[in-house]
Amino acid sequence: xxxxxxxxxxxxxxxxxxxxxxxxxxxxxxxxxxxxxxxxxxxxxxxxxxxxxxxxxxxxxxxxxxxxxxxxxxxxxxxxxxxxxxxxxxxxxxxxxxxxxxxxxxxxxxxxxxxxxxxxxxxxxxxxxxxxxxxxxxxxxxxxxxxxxxxxxxxxxxxxxxxxxxxxxxxxxxxxxxxxxxxxxxxxxxxxxxxxxxxxxxxxxxxxxxxxxxxxxxxxxxxxxxxxxxxxxxxxxxxxxxxxxxxxxxxxxxxxxxxxxxxxxxxxxxxxxxxxxxxxxxxxxxxxxxxxxxxxxxxxxxxxxxxxxxxxxxxxxxxxxxxxxxxxxxxxxxxxxxxxxxxxxxxxxxxxxxxxxxxxxxxxxxxxxxxxxxxxxxxxxxxxxxxxxx
Amino acid sequence: xxxxxxxxxxxxxxxxxxxxxxxxxxxxxxxxxxxxxxxxxxxxxxxxxxxxxxxxxxxxxxxxxxxxxxxxxxxxxxxxxxxxxxxxxxxxxxxxxxxxxxxxxxxxxxxxxxxxxxxxxxxxxxxxxxxxxxxxxxxxxxxxxxxxxxxxxxxxxxxxxxxxxxxxxxxxxxxxxxxxxxxxxxxxxxxxxxxxxxxxxxxxxxxxxxxxxxxxxxxxxxxxxxxxxxxxxxxxxxxxxxxxxxxxxxxxxxxxxxxxxxxxxxxxxxxxxxxxxxxxxxxxxxxxxxxxxxxxxxxxxxxxxxxxxxxxxxxxxxxxxxxxxxxxxxxxxxxxxxxxxxxxxxxxxxxxxxxxxxxxxxxxxxxxxxxxxxxxxxxxxxxxxxxxxx
Numbered sequence: 086x087x088x089x090x091x092x093x094x095x096x097x098x099x100x101x102x103x104x105x106x107x108x109x110x111x112x113x114x115x116x117x118x119x120x121x122x123x124x125x126x127x128x129x130x131x132x133x134x135x136x137x138x139x140x141x142x143x144x145x146x147x148x149x150x151x152x153x154x155x156x157x158x159x160x161x162x163x164x165x166x167x168x169x170x171x172x173x174x175x176x177x178x179x180x181x182x183x184x185x186x187x188x189x190x191x192x193x194x195x196x197x198x199x200x201x202x203x204x205x206x207x208x209x210x211x212x213x214x215x216x217x218x219x220x221x222x223x224x225x226x227x228x229x230x231x232x233x234x235x236x237x238x239x240x241x242x243x244x245x246x247x248x249x250x251x252x253x254x255x256x257x258x259x260x261x262x263x264x265x266x267x268x269x270x271x272x273x274x275x276x277x278x279x280x281x282x283x284x285x286x287x288x289x290x291x292x293x294x295x296x297x298x299x300x301x302x303x304x305x306x307x308x309x310x311x312x313x314x315x316x317x318x319x320x321x322x323x324x325x326x327x328x329x330x331x332x333x334x335x336x337x338x339x340x341x342x343x344x345x346x347x348x349x350x351x352x353x354x355x356x357x358x359x360x361x362x363x364x365x366x367x368x369x370x371x372x373x374x375x376x377x378x379x380x381x382x383x384x385x386x387x388x389x390x391x392x393x394x395x396x397x398x399x400x401x402x403x404x405x406x407x408x409x410x411x412x413x414x415x416x417x418x419x420x421x422x423x424x425x426x427x428x429x430x431x432x433x434x435x436x437x438x439x440x441x442x443x444x445x446x447x448x449x450x451x452x453x454x455x456x457x458x459x460x461x462x463x464x465x466x467x468x469x470x471x472x473x474x475x
Numbered sequence: 476x477x478x479x480x481x482x483x484x485x486x487x488x489x490x491x492x493x494x495x496x497x498x499x500x501x502x503x504x505x506x507x508x509x510x511x512x513x514x515x516x517x518x519x520x521x522x523x524x525x526x527x528x529x530x531x532x533x534x535x536x537x538x539x540x541x542x543x544x545x546x547x548x549x550x551x552x553x554x555x556x557x558x559x560x561x562x563x564x565x566x567x568x569x570x571x572x573x574x575x576x577x578x579x580x581x582x583x584x585x586x587x588x589x590x591x592x593x594x595x596x597x598x599x600x601x602x603x604x605x606x607x608x609x610x611x612x613x614x615x616x617x618x619x620x621x622x623x624x625x626x627x628x629x630x631x632x633x634x635x636x637x638x639x640x641x642x643x644x645x646x647x648x649x650x651x652x653x654x655x656x657x658x659x660x661x662x663x664x665x666x667x668x669x670x671x672x673x674x675x676x677x678x679x680x681x682x683x684x685x686x687x688x689x690x691x692x693x694x695x696x697x698x699x700x701x702x703x704x705x706x707x708x709x710x711x712x713x714x715x716x717x718x719x720x721x722x723x724x725x726x727x728x729x730x731x732x733x734x735x736x737x738x739x740x741x742x743x744x745x746x747x748x749x750x751x752x753x754x755x756x757x758x759x760x761x762x763x764x765x766x767x768x769x770x771x772x773x774x775x776x777x778x779x780x781x782x783x784x785x786x787x788x789x790x791x792x793x794x795x796x797x798x799x800x801x802x803x804x805x806x807x808x809x810x811x812x813x814x815x816x817x818x819x820x821x822x823x824x825x826x827x828x829x830x831x832x833x834x835x836x837x838x839x840x841x842x843x844x845x846x847x848x849x850x851x852x853x854x855x856x857x858x859x860x861x862x863x864x865x
Contacts, residue, residue: 305691305692
């Protein structure tokens with residue numbers, strides 16, 4: 086286990102009707118006015134936004150709003166939100182929706198307090214030194230942004246999708262009602278399952294030694310997702326399954342499962358390039374790429390992939406040698422994603438062979454020209470994984 | 476899963492030499508003067524206290540100190556600490572040691588801001604409405620007080636041992652260096668193992684339905700403790716084993732593993748009476764009582780004890796019917812505690828048959844006259860468990 090600092094100050098209010106407690110909980114934080122950020126209107130149609138506003142009104146918390154966030158959210162709305170938040174002198178920014186609405190809220194909250202162009206923080210040119218408080222009302226179990234220190238935005242000019250991590254991104258308060266996720270289409274629920282599993286994979290496949298406890302926590306959460314995911318698709322109003330998924334999605338990305346482990350975000354980096362260029366859903370791209378990343382990295386640490394196969398994917402521990410069990414685990418993961426109706430190839434997003442060089446160029450390489458740490462990927466590795474996934 | 480509010484704002488600085496960062500981290504909180512609370516001098520002899528003070532000095536944080544906390548800490552020193560903290564106008568109280576030092580620090584921190592007798596908060600006569608910030612430097616993996624919302628004090632007059640739970644008890648900052656626990660005697664390490672396992676048991680044996688995810692987290696942490704505990708006793712300087720135990724002890728009692736579950740603190744309540752009257756170590760008493768509590772409660776939910784046996788204690792799932800597996804799990808727990816050198820009977824604390832009625836009287840019953848929720852214990856149950864454990 087590596088040395089670590091862990092600080093997760095988000096207050097979670099979790100359960101049926103959590104959103105109805107928004108006003109009361111925001112009031113406790115001493116916040117008098119918020120900017121509500123949401124997407125393309127599903128929270129309007131479902132009545133969630135109205136309930137949140139009614140709750141704020143009842144508690145005397147003033148609010149203004151900014152809708153129209155797209156999946157793979159764009160920088161343009163962030164600039165607009167920063168201006169609005171300044172003009173309206175809001176004291177906090179609240180994302181109502183899934184990761185896109187929340188990540189946009191985070192970018193606005195950072196941008197209001199950053200003297201330059203907010204994109205500097207995402208382009209790696211500057212680190213946030215302050216931010217408005219962030220609040221979330223979650224309607225989609227996937228991105229984990231309701232408690233993570235990260236947010237991801239796509240620049241409209243360059244079409245580069247980039248993330249920033251800072252403690253100022255941690256929401257102060259997240260209101261989580263699993264029942265709000267019942268009505269999502271199954272493909273969105275499946276994307277969410279793939280996204281939260283990927284968040285755990287980025288932590289699970291590590292070079293850090295002596296990580297027994299966090300291995301156990303990662304594996305137990307993955308097993309829960311593998312059980313709850315299909316159930317949530319099959320039983321659209323199972324509170325138990327949707328609650329397990331919602332809380333698992335939070336734990337998957339707020340470091341509860343993983344303090345003291347070196348992480349590897351190469352697959353996320355590769356997925357961002359595809360999402361930005363082809364408008365592909367983040368979770369769906371991860372479902373395509375991850376089995377190929379695993380196959381490509383298998384020989385780096387066969388024992389870890391074997392452990393994954395046996396402990397997470399249910400491969401029989403007596404079924405063969407380490408490598409064959411490891412490969413069976415990867416196949417089982419593919420089969421699982423397939424069973425949820427997730428795509429299996431990049432072609433399904435209209436990616437073609439001719440696009441692969443460009444995608445390879447656009448991955449967020451380190452200064453050393455590599456991605457990730459488990460076995461760092463160079464450009465040839467990235468291209469090979471994209472090609473295998475085509 | 477029940478509805479829940481989860482808020483764990485402790486900042487953890489974990490790793491070798493964590494205590495040397497005390498001053499820097501306290502400074503970041505804007506705290507200018509602290510009261511250092513510690514026990515009977517082991518932190519003086521080991522040099523830990525000197526390193527903490529040097530770190531505070533280097534950061535310009537002033538400090539005063541109060542030593543002499545006993546195991547099963549007493550109210551007298553709390554009153555003294557409250558007066559000292561007020562006279563010295565400290566801005567925070569820092570426990571340097573294990574649960575006893577930290578719980579005393581917590582009681583002082585609450586007491587300074589409570590207008591009446593601090594014991595009211597422990598006697599259930601009042602709820603804390605404020606408290607000084609609490610900081611901990613942990614030297615013993617056991618009580619989980621470095622992040623929990625609880626503290627436990629024994630009243631010197633009545634010899635009643637009572638706890639209070641409040642969000643004001645959550646430390647703001649905990650500095651955790653596993654190497655500080657290397658030098659503890661094995662019986663203290665074993666007591667710590669039993670204590671942290673008991674904290675998980677109090678959450679694991681629940682009537683709440685649909686708790687798949689938190690069952691997984693509880694079970695994985697218990698398995699880790701069962702592996703790391705004997706290793707820490709056998710290999711006195713294994714960083715890996717001591718680090719797993721230290722972090723497991725924190726997770727065991729700060730609700731990370733268990734949001735949305737009804738908890739049952741009956742065994743803790745029964746243990747407090749024995750500790751207060753017989754000066755017995757908390758963890759050791761729990762190791763004696765828990766297998767008997769399990770046997771007494773077995774028929775209330777055989778399936779849960781069966782799951783515990785298979786998932787945690789390694790009982791072969793094909794080895795018999797549910798009840799025989801469940802009983803094998805309880806026997807395996809006894810065997811495990813025994814292997815750590817923990818006591819097996821209350822007689823080992825000099826408890827005699829004639830004491831059992833008195834102990835039964837002193838358990839912290841609810842207004843309904845019962846202990847716990849899993850299957851609430853009445854006085855006859857409590858007496859029966861004590862007698863079985865004699």
